[in-house]
Amino acid sequence: MPQMVRAAVQTGPRTIEMREFARPVTGADDGLLRVEANGICGSDVEIYRGHIGMNRDPFIPGHEPMGIIEEIGDRAASRWGVQVGDRVALEVIVPCRACSDCLKGNYQACPFRKYGHGVTGVDVEPSLWGGFAEYLYLSPNTIVHKIDKSLPVDVAAMYNPLGAGVRWAIDLGEVGLGDSLLVLGSGQRGLAAVIAAKAAGAQTVIVTGLQRDAHKLAIARELGADHTFTVDGDDAVDVVQAVQDLTGGRGVDVTLDVTPMAAQPVTDALLATRHGGRVVLAGLKGHREIPLVTDVIINRALTIKGAFGVDSTANEKAIALIESGRFPLDKLHTHTFGLDDVGLAIDTLAGDTDDKTAIHVSVHPGLV
Numbered sequence: 001m002p003q004m005v006r007a008a009v010q011t012g013p014r015t016i017e018m019r020e021f022a023r024p025v026t027g028a029d030d031g032l033l034r035v036e037a038n039g040i041c042g043s044d045v046e047i048y049r050g051h052i053g054m055n056r057d058p059f060i061p062g063h064e065p066m067g068i069i070e071e072i073g074d075r076a077a078s079r080w081g082v083q084v085g086d087r088v089a090l091e092v093i094v095p096c097r098a099c100s101d102c103l104k105g106n107y108q109a110c111p112f113r114k115y116g117h118g119v120t121g122v123d124v125e126p127s128l129w130g131g132f133a134e135y136l137y138l139s140p141n142t143i144v145h146k147i148d149k150s151l152p153v154d155v156a157a158m159y160n161p162l163g164a165g166v167r168w169a170i171d172l173g174e175v176g177l178g179d180s181l182l183v184l185g186s187g188q189r190g191l192a193a194v195i196a197a198k199a200a201g202a203q204t205v206i207v208t209g210l211q212r213d214a215h216k217l218a219i220a221r222e223l224g225a226d227h228t229f230t231v232d233g234d235d236a237v238d239v240v241q242a243v244q245d246l247t248g249g250r251g252v253d254v255t256l257d258v259t260p261m262a263a264q265p266v267t268d269a270l271l272a273t274r275h276g277g278r279v280v281l282a283g284l285k286g287h288r289e290i291p292l293v294t295d296v297i298i299n300r301a302l303t304i305k306g307a308f309g310v311d312s313t314a315n316e317k318a319i320a321l322i323e324s325g326r327f328p329l330d331k332l333h334t335h336t337f338g339l340d341d342v343g344l345a346i347d348t349l350a351g352d353t354d355d356k357t358a359i360h361v362s363v364h365p366g367l368v
Helices: 042-049 074-080 159-172 188-199 211-222 239-246 264-272 294-299 312-324 339-350
Strands: 004-012 015-022 031-040 065-072 087-090 135-138 144-146 180-184 204-209 227-230 252-257 273-281 303-306 333-337 360-363
Touching (some): 031 087, 042 339, 065 074, 159 188, 159 252, 180 264, 188 204, 204 211, 227 239, 239 264, 264 273, 264 294, 333 339
Parallel strands (some): 204 227, 252 273, 273 303, 333 360
Antiparallel strands (some): 031 065, 031 135, 031 360, 065 087
16 A cells, blocks of 8 residues: 555646655544546636636645545544445535534535645645545545446546536526526536536527537537537627527527636626526636626626536536436547646646647546
């Protein structure tokens, strides 16, 4: 059993160093996860580039860790309902579980949380908080979700993006039977929203993307999207006009914006949504100022919701969808990398390499 653990540490924008850390000693209330895979999302790209939210101290990125429980204490096993050998997925947030927000189920707002997976510095013992490592420390307050061990690793690793699709489109957007949904952005979370919406009975799903996203839009249609539009280049479509044409001038019931760093989709979302409809904003813009005409919100009686991450309920629903085998999720996974290629993995998802085909990319620390 190795006494040292290899991990990829981000020390600055676009700077990853391989380091070794002492294997944590576990007790009755905690455990150790052997990381099978960690998916990469758009926020990882912007964090890697230094555009948003990077820890000022060196840290191990990777906030979508999934793997096999290697060690677990008796009390932790009883509390989590798992044992050594089980496959589990982790949430980013590690809440205190005792404050008023946690007790009300609003643990994402916990003001006392000290740790988080993929965001906590390596100076915080025992250092192994991120998924880009061979092993990850399971602290007593970690939130774990059991996943079928027989699923292919690449598919099981999609629990977080699919959870985002469920939470943002269904739980926040309230998409239901017979509804229409416009998804601005065709990345993995946009595609996950298509899956979630169709599973919930949405009648019409529309997805937008860029010219370089043609392969993603094709997958969107395979997953059930009814219409896809390209919003740039010679074949660019005016999203708002296209939606009005499709809906007889009414607009869609719900619009979800998952585009990163882009301002125009926010305006498009407001104008493409019907009177009394709902707009969910999930694409981070790097604190850029976004023009916002509040009269549009008022006069159209719109409900605007900000989507912060994925909660426990959405994760459970997403895992159930994955385990059902109802959708061809294997078509979303395009690239697998080892621990020594974390930077390349992030660049690949970002489209910063010669390979522009990436949709879902994951890092597998055990890959040799």
